[in-house]
Amino acid sequence: MSPDPILQVRDVELRFAGVTALSGVTFDVLPGELFAVIGPNGAGKTSIFNVLSGVYRPQQGSVVFDGHELVGVRPPRIAAMGVARTFQNIELFGNLDLVDNLMLGRHHHLGYGWAAAVAWFGKARNAEVANRRRVEEIVDFLEIEAYRGMPVGMLPYGVQKRIELGRALAMEPRLLLLDEPVAGMNGEETEDMARFILDVRDELGIAMILVEHDMGLVMDLADRVMAMDFGRPLVTGTPTQVQEHPDVVAAYLGLPAKEDA
Amino acid sequence: MSRSALRNRPLLRTAYTQEMAMLNTPAKRRSVLAIVVLAALLPFVVTDDLLLVLTLGMIAAVGAIGLNLVTGYAGQVSLGHAFFIGLGAYTGAVLGGDPEGPVLGYGLPMWIWLPAAGVVAAVAGLLVGPLAVRLRGLYLAIVTLGLVFLGDHIFREAREITGGPGVGRRGPELTLFGIDFSQDGEVLTRGQLQFLLALVFLVVFAVLARNITRSGVGRAFGAVRDRDVAAAVIGVDLTRTKLLAFSMSSFFAGVSGALYYAVVGVFEPSAFSLLLSVQFLAMVLIGGVATISGSIMGALFIASLGRISGEIAHWLPFISDASGSSGLLSVFQLEAILYGLLIIGFLIFEPRGLFGIWLRVRNYWKGWPFSY
Secondary structure (H helix, E strand, C coil), rough: CCCCCEEEEEEEEEEEEEEEEEEEEEEEEECCEEEEEECCCCCHHHHHHHHCCCCCCCCCEEECCEEEECCCCCCHHHHCCHHHHHCCCCCCCCCCCCCHHHHHHCCCHCCCCHHHHHHCCHHHHHHHHHHHHHHHHHHHCCCCHHCCCEHHCCCCCCHHHHHHHHHHCCCCCEEEEEEEECCCCCCCHHHHHHHCCCHHHHHHHCCEECCCCCCHHHHHCCEEEEEEEEEEEEEEEEEHHHHHHHHHHHHHHHCCCCCCC | CCCCCCCCCCCCCCHHHHCCCCCCCHHHHHHHHHHHHHHHHHCCCCCCCHHHHHHHHHHHHHHHHHHHHHHHHHHCCCCHHHHHHHHHHHHHHHCCCCCCCCCCCCCHHHHHHHHHHHHHHHHHHHHHHHHHHHCCHHHHHHHHHHHHHHHHHHHCCHHHHHHHCCCCCCCCCEEEEEEEECCCCCCCCCCHHHHHHHHHHHHHHHHHHHHHHHHHHHHHHHHHHHHHHHHHHHHCCCHHHHHHHHHHHHEEEHHHHHHHHHHHHCCCCCCCHHHHHHHHHHHHHHHHHCCCHHHHHHHHHHEEEHHHHHHHHHHCCCCCCCCCCCCCCCCCHHHHHHHHHHHHHHHHCCCCCCHHHHHHHHHHHHHHCCCC
C-alpha cells in the first residue's frame, strides 16, 4: 500500500478563450517523490505549474494539496501552504542581492508587520537574524557563498538558476515545482544541478515536480514520469515505460507518413 | 573573540546584526556623524536667508524620501505626490491654524497636527492604493496624475479651508515643547530655530525610512518592483505591499507638507499643482532612485535651484532678475530650463543620480592609486 499522495490533480481543464491549454490532466504526487512532466513545446507543462501555484485558475477540475483545495486560492496563500517553484526564464529580483532574494523566500516566515519594521529594534531585528540563519544554511547547501553581496542580476546564468532553487528552498516547501532547472546549462552545470536536486530529495525529503527537456536528466532522476502533448496527458509511469510508449514516440518524432501512392 | 582582536579589523563582522546595522562600516558611522554635526553647526555660520532655503530643502527631503519609497523602492510611478503633500499641508493648517482667523482653524498643538497630517495623507494613500493593484507603469502614472487635478479643484473650491486661489491661508502654529519656532528666540533667531527643527525631523524620518527599507517590508517593495508575478508566487501579497507602499509614502508626504507650509507661513491652493509632483520626481531622479541619502541630496539640490539660478542671473547680463522685465530670459525661465536639463542629463549620463556620482567618487578613492 503506497502512502497517501501529497498532491492530487483531478481532471484539470484550462482554456484561454478558444484555446484549450490543459484538458483532463490527472495525476498524483507521493510524499518525497520526484515526479517529472515531459512533452514537446506547448504541451502545457508550464501551464500545470501556473495552475498549481495559483497564477492561472482552471475552468474545471480540482487540485488538492495536503487535504486543501488550491483552485481559487491566491498565489501568496499557496506559497504559505508550502508550494514553492522556480521559473523557466529566471525570475529573480535582479536589483536585490542574493541574501535579499533568499530572505524574500522566507517572507511568510518573518512574522512581523509594518509597525515592527518601522521600529526595527526588537521584534523585526530578531526575526531578521533568525531567518538570516536559515538563509545561510541554504547558501551553504547550494555552495553559493561567494555571491552573497552582489545584485543577482549581474551574476552568471548558472548561478542565477541555483539562487532561484535556493529562494524556493528558503520557503521551506513541502512541494517544489522545478520548471526546466537545467535549461541552457552546460554539462558541468547540469551535473551540479542534478546533484542539488538529488540532495534536496535525499536530505530534505521534499516532493518535487520536474519539468525538463533534458531527457537524460529526467530519465536518471525521476521516480515517475508523465508525458503530455497538446494539453493532454499521454501516459504516466516509470521512466522506461514512458520512454518506450508508442504515443510518446509519436508525439516527439511524429507518426510515420502514410504511403499514399 | 575579544574586542581588542577586532580593533584592527573593523570590517570583520561576527554577528548578523553588525551587517544589518544602518551604518555598518566605521567609515559610514564617522561620515554620517560628521555630516550631522556640521549641519547642526551650520546655522551659526550661515545667514538666515540661506538657512531658509536649506530648511525648506530638508523638509522637502522628508517628502522626497516618501516618494522614493513608493516610486524608487516599490516601483510604482506616482505623479500624485503633490496631492498628498497638499492634503498634509491643509490638515496641518486646519488643525493647528489660528481659531480666530478668516479660515477654519482649531489651534491644536503641533504634536497633534503634525501626526494627523501624516495619518490623513496615509489614509488617502490607502484609498488610492487599489488603483495601483490593477495598473502599472505609465498607466498608473496617468491615473495618479488625475489625483493632482482632482486635488487642485477641491483645494480651489474649499474656500473655508484653503482661502481659495489668490488669497490663501496661514499655515499652522509652529510651537513645540514651549518653543515658538516662528519668532526669534532669546538665544537663536527664527531661521536658526527652524533649521534645527527641520534637521531633527529629517534625521528621524530618514532613520524610519531606512528601517522600512532594510526590513521585510522594504524587501517586498523591491520584489514587487523587480518581478511582481514571482513576488506573488513566493508569498509576497501584491495588494498589501502596494497599499503599504502608497500609505507609507503618503504619510511622509503629509508630514512634509504640513511642516513645509508651517515654515513658509502663507500658502494658496495653486501650490499643489503638477509642477510640485514633477519637482519631487526630479528630487528622486536627480538624487538617486531607491536610496534614502540620494533623496536627501536631491531634495536639497532642487530646493536650492531657485537660489542657484538667482546667483547665475547675477553673473549673466542677459538674464533679468525677478523684478526687471528686460533681458532675454527671466530668472524663473532659467530655473525651468535648468530643471529640464538636469533631469535629461541625469537620466542619460548618471541614472543612479547624485548617489551614483558619490559611489564613483568613493570607489575612486577606495582604490586609489589604482584605477579599480
